[in-house]
Amino acid sequence: MTTMPDDRPPADLTGPAPVTLRSRHLLGIAGLDADEIQLILDTAEAMKEIGTRSVKKVPTLRGRTVVNLFFEPSTRTRTSFEVAEKRLSADTLSIATATSSVTKGESLLDTVRNIEAMAPDMIVMRHASSGAPHLLARMCRSTIVNAGDGMHEHPTQALLDAFTIREHKKRLAGLKIAIVGDLLHSRVLRSNLLLLNTMGAEVWACGPATLIPSGLARLGARITTSLDEAVEEADVVMMLRIQQERMHGHFFPSVREYFTLFGLTRERLRRAKDDVIVMHPGPMNRGVEIDSEVADGAHSVILEQVSNGVAIRMAVLYLLAGRDNGGSEG
Amino acid sequence: MSVATKLILKGGRVVDPATGTDGMFDVLIEDGVIRRVAKDLPVDGAEVYEVPRGAIVAPGLIDIHVHLREPGQEHKETVASGTASAVAGGFTAVACMPNTNPVNDHAGITQFILKKAAEAQLARVYPIGAVSLGQKGDQLAELGEQKAAGCVAFTDDGYPVATALLMRRALEYAGMLGVPIIDHCEDPSLKGDGVAHEGYTASALGLRGIPGVAESLMVERDVSLAELTGAHVHIAHMSARQSIRAVRAGKERGVRVTCEVAPHHFTLTDEALEGPVQYDTNLKMNPPLREAADRDAMLEGIVDGTVDVIATDHAPHHADEKMVEFDRAPFGIVGLETAVPLVFDRLVHTGKIPLSRMVALLATNPARAMNLPGGTLAEGSVADLTVLAPDMPVTISAQALRSKSKNTPFDGWTFRGGVAATIVAGRIVYRA
Numbered sequence: 170m171t172t173m174p175d176d177r178p179p180a181d182l183t184g185p186a187p188v189t190l191r192s193r194h195l196l197g198i199a200g201l202d203a204d205e206i207q208l209i210l211d212t213a214e215a216m217k218e219i220g221t222r223s224v225k226k227v228p229t230l231r232g233r234t235v236v237n238l239f240f241e242p243s244t245r246t247r248t249s250f251e252v253a254e255k256r257l258s259a260d261t262l263s264i265a266t267a268t269s270s271v272t273k274g275e276s277l278l279d280t281v282r283n284i285e286a287m288a289p290d291m292i293v294m295r296h297a298s299s300g301a302p303h304l305l306a307r308m309c310r311s312t313i314v315n316a317g318d319g320m321h322e323h324p325t326q327a328l329l330d331a332f333t334i335r336e337h338k339k340r341l342a343g344l345k346i347a348i349v350g351d352l353l354h355s356r357v358l359r360s361n362l363l364l365l366n367t368m369g370a371e372v373w374a375c376g377p378a379t380l381i382p383s384g385l386a387r388l389g390a391r392i393t394t395s396l397d398e399a400v401e402e403a404d405v406v407m408m409l410r411i412q413q414e415r416m417h418g419h420f421f422p423s424v425r426e427y428f429t430l431f432g433l434t435r436e437r438l439r440r441a442k443d444d445v446i447v448m449h450p451g452p453m454n455r456g457v458e459i460d461s462e463v464a465d466g467a468h469s470v471i472l473e474q475v476s477n478g479v480a481i482r483m484a485v486l487y488l489l490a491g492r493d494n495g496g497s498e499g
Numbered sequence: 500m501s502v503a504t505k506l507i508l509k510g511g512r513v514v515d516p517a518t519g520t521d522g523m524f525d526v527l528i529e530d531g532v533i534r535r536v537a538k539d540l541p542v543d544g545a546e547v548y549e550v551p552r553g554a555i556v557a558p559g560l561i562d563i564h565v566h567l568r569e570p571g572q573e574h575k576e577t578v579a580s581g582t583a584s585a586v587a588g589g590f591t592a593v594a595c596m597p598n599t600n601p602v603n604d605h606a607g608i609t610q611f612i613l614k615k616a617a618e619a620q621l622a623r624v625y626p627i628g629a630v631s632l633g634q635k636g637d638q639l640a641e642l643g644e645q646k647a648a649g650c651v652a653f654t655d656d657g658y659p660v661a662t663a664l665l666m667r668r669a670l671e672y673a674g675m676l677g678v679p680i681i682d683h684c685e686d687p688s689l690k691g692d693g694v695a696h697e698g699y700t701a702s703a704l705g706l707r708g709i710p711g712v713a714e715s716l717m718v719e720r721d722v723s724l725a726e727l728t729g730a731h732v733h734i735a736h737m738s739a740r741q742s743i744r745a746v747r748a749g750k751e752r753g754v755r756v757t758c759e760v761a762p763h764h765f766t767l768t769d770e771a772l773e774g775p776v777q778y779d780t781n782l783k784m785n786p787p788l789r790e791a792a793d794r795d796a797m798l799e800g801i802v803d804g805t806v807d808v809i810a811t812d813h814a815p816h817h818a819d820e821k822m823v824e825f826d827r828a829p830f831g832i833v834g835l836e837t838a839v840p841l842v843f844d845r846l847v848h849t850g851k852i853p854l855s856r857m858v859a860l861l862a863t864n865p866a867r868a869m870n871l872p873g874g875t876l877a878e879g880s881v882a883d884l885t886v887l888a889p890d891m892p893v894t895i896s897a898q899a900l901r902s903k904s905k906n907t908p909f910d911g912w913t914f915r916g917g918v919a920a921t922i923v924a925g926r927i928v929y930r931a
Contacts, residue, residue, distance in 0.1 A: 276823055298824035299705035300778030307776070308822075319826070321705030356705060383708060384699030 189491045194306045194313040197322035198363040206364060210332050212484035213477070219256060220479060230259035230490055234289040237263040238281070239316070240296045245451050245475065246316050246325075250293050253482035262289075277301060281309055291489065294318075299356075312489050320354050326450050327360035329481040331368065333474050334405055337446050342369030347399040347441075348390075349431060350409030350458050353380040353420075357409060357450045362389050375399035376409075376431065379420040396431050403441040407448040408433055411458045424457050434460045438468065446470045505529050506925050507542055511550030511886065514557050516859045517875035526556060528882040531924040536876055548927065553890055554919050557858045558876050559591025559883030561865040562835060564656075564681075564735055564759060564810035567593070567624070569615060570608065571600025576815040576903045578615035578624060581835070584813070584902035585622040586929040588835040589918035591883035592623035593813075594869055597634065598657040604629035604640040606648035613649050621928050622921075623883070625651040625871060630669045630680060636661025639668065646676050651869045654681035656735060659717050667724050674730030679757070679868065681733045684717035684742065685709075685786070694826045696789040700769040704778065706825065711739030711793060714786055718742045722749035722756050733868055734758035736812045738786035740796035747805045757868045758800075759808040762834060762841040763788065765797040767908065780821045780828035781908040784814065801860065802851055808868055809860045811838050815904030833902045837909050840893045843916020847889065854889070882925035891917035891931070 190205050198206075219225055235254045239247050247263060254261040264284075281292065291312040294302050299319030306313045317323040331341060338344055346365055352358050352374050365372050366389040374381070374390035375398070385392055393399050400406055411431075413424060421427045438445065447459075447468045455461045464471060508526040513536060515521075525540040526533060550556060562585065568576040576584075578595075585593050595612065597603035603612065609626045616624035628650035632638045634657065642653055653673055660666040660682050673680050690713045695701040697708025718734055722745055725732040734746060737758050749756045769788045772778065782788060800806040814831025821828050842861065846852045852860075862885070866874020873883045897910035921929035 276819070278822060296824070298826045300825045303777045304822075304824060319705050320707070359703070359705060382702035383697050383710075384702040387699045388703060 189488050193492050195324055195485055196302050196315050198324045198327050198360045203367050209328055209484050213332050213480040216483035217480035225256050228258045230257040233259045235259045235261050235291045236284055236289045238292055238294045239265045243295050249478040250482050252479050321356050322360045323356040324360050325482055326357050327364040329478040331364055332477045332481055333470055344370045344404040346370050346405040347373045347403045348407045349375045351380045351411050352376040353382045355409050373399045377421050400440045405446050408459045433463050435462050505545035507545040508548045508550055511554055511556035514555050514854050514858050515876040516855045516863045518877050528925040531882050533880050533882050551919050555887040557885050558862040558874050560589045560861040560885045561592045562590045562811050563594040563865045563869050565593040565595050565813040567595040574817050579619040580903040582619045582621035584835040586921040587901045589839045589885040589921055591923045594625040594627050596656045597629040602629050602634050604632050606644045609648040609650055627652045627654055630655045630660050652679045652681050656683045659683055659685050670728040670730035679731040679733045681735050682721050683735050684714050686713045686716045689713035696769045696787040698790050700772055711741050714739045715741030715745050718745040722754055725756050726754045731755040736761050738764045738789050740793045743796045743800040757807040759810040760797045760806050761812045762838050766841055766845050768794050778825040781906050783828050784832050785830035807864045815902055816906050821906050832906050833904055836900050839918050840914035840916050844914035884922040886920040888917050888919040893917040
């Protein structure tokens with residue numbers, strides 16, 4: 170086939186991945202070992218390069234159909250997956266709850282089986298119920314990619330976070346990483362805890378006592394309710410979104426008090442290492458969990474996280490597609 | 500119920516804690532009543548049931564916590580299918596919960612259930628009425644009329660009796676009628692929209708937690724109110740170690756409190772949710788599977804006598820209802836056909852309790868707690884008997900269950916101990 174020079178991927182990205190993942194689904198960081206995490210991060214580096222070209226497209230997933238099934242509102246993650254799929258030349262289709270038949274009372278399995286009847290190869294799913302992608306993986310044919318399930322996992326977020334940290338720190342092992350905010354309801358926390366512990370980082374979790382899940386220490390976090398202690402000498406500070414509605418569950422009295430105790434300001438960031446990076450999975454509440462000065466400041470890598478999200482999702486889709494035979498391009 | 504005129508059970512070990520019997524005896528049944536329990540009884544024209552070698556003749560087992568789903572949810576279970584499941588599990592009688600549709604808060608519904616039970620001619624059915632109209636926690640149902648129609652106890656099961664005041668009045672009123680109030684103990688604000696035991700496993704799986712104290716706070720309330728009123732409160736499906744402590748303390752000071760534990764709560768812990776099948780909705784019940792310390796407290800309570808009754812909380816749900824996201828699935832599992840194997844395998848064969856205690860937990864005490872006929876083989880009592888086979892290998896097959904619903908977490912599990920035969924009113928209604 171005739172291609173523009175930039176349309177040609179590196180030789181090792183033309184067909185199915187030579188080394189792949191053990192599972193045919195990506196349901197969570199749970200189940201990935203250090204080698205697999207490493208493989209995804211390394212693959213994402215090659216993918217990131219594609220995003221710097223003038224023609225940002227490789228034919229790797231040409232002829233493959235990927236369905237993005239979002240049962241929860243999401244702009245960033247859905248767009249990121251869509252861009253990743255398009256850069257890999259997959260045929261993509263995005264379904265959001267408002268336009269699906271879910272509102273007509275159809276069950277999740279029936280919805281997905283109807284979509285499967287149209288023979289997609291992969292389903293990328295965001296769902297408000299923890300374990301929903303696990304149900305699909307058990308009952309359906311397609312490869313399932315978890316784009317966030319309830320309060321459980323958000324594996325591609327943790328992977329893009331690790332990728333971003335690695336770019337700045339050249340390593341993950343031995344870093345002090347503080348994760349601050351609504352720990353109880355956060356799937357980002359859970360996936361990051363699993364990944365960062367597997368890779369040998371030291372993770373501190375900080376939030377109000379009302380938002381610390383039971384058993385968190387056993388999940389691999391050092392726990393503190395003091396933001397200063399969490400930030401002290403940290404290499405990375407990762408802020409989690411705090412939902413303002415949480416006030417109604419008696420989790421905290423007011424946004425004002427939350428910001429006083431747990432909001433990240435330039436002042437408080439001074440306790441961290443000089444080269445600390447500040448992260449946020451988005452969407453941010455400026456003035457609630459993070460001060461604008463910090464969000465837009467020199468230590469912030471928040472927009473890099475978004476760029477890296479595309480590379481990570483390309484890597485994941487590519488590696489998972491490599492597990493099926495078919496679809497290889499000449 | 501139709502009655503075989505004469506039936507004789509020959510050659511079994513009779514275990515009846517109510518009469519202090521434990522030995523090799525024949526049992527003669529005539530006109531639905533136990534006539535004699537003695538050695539070498541003459542057959543004298545009676546139908547003979549040869550008790551299998553090694554089997555135990557016990558008073559008929561009674562499950563005082565069953566959801567028969569009729570009227571209103573016949574796609575899950577009916578009185579006929581539920582009682583078929585009961586007798587296959589060795590239960591000669593069940594007490595059925597009022598959370599049907601409509602709620603059993605009127606004599607007409609109790610009469611309807613009893614009519615269905617009479618048509619089925621399998622296990623005896625004892626309806627339990629709602630404490631409050633529609634189980635809404637506002638107005639007392641007509642407990643007196645309901646009792647006259649056949650209700651043996653009252654509960655708002657599925658929900659706790661809503662307020663301390665309603666519980667107090669219900670206890671006083673039911674006490675006057677001589678029947679217990681059964682409570683599903685759970686503080687609604689602490690339960691919230693929880694779906695699993697609050698602890699490490701729920702946190703790891705991202706499931707909303709229900710702490711053990713959501714249960715025990717309500718148990719404490721009820722024990723205090725039973726103490727105040729002098730009436731009998733029965734605590735349903737205990738799961739939290741704090742609840743065992745509360746009941747034990749109440750009993751020690753003479754409060755009329757009894758309680759039950761379901762087989763899954765002395766067998767499983769919340770760790771089962773992590774796999775092999777993650778988020779298996781057949782592991783979702785209320786109260787939830789709790790952690791090892793709670794499971795062990797249930798075992799301890801069963802051994803030391805704090806726990807009076809083993810009841811299954813048989814809660815049938817259609818497969819379609821369970822084949823959904825974990826937090827959207829209904830709570831509950833079926834239990835009638837797995838209870839005896841679990842009790843044998845996990846309690847008797849492990850040496851935790853003797854056979855006589857097993858019979859007490861499944862027959863003697865349930866009958867006493869709900870003032871039911873049976874629960875004993877005393878001469879002159881109803882001829883409800885269960886022939887237990889302690890060494891029978893049993894492999895549970897969900898598809899083979901008699902219940903209309905197949906929602907059990909024990910599909911494919913093998914246990915030692917089962918049921919050889921079930922006899923109701925002198926009639927053999929089930930044979931393995």
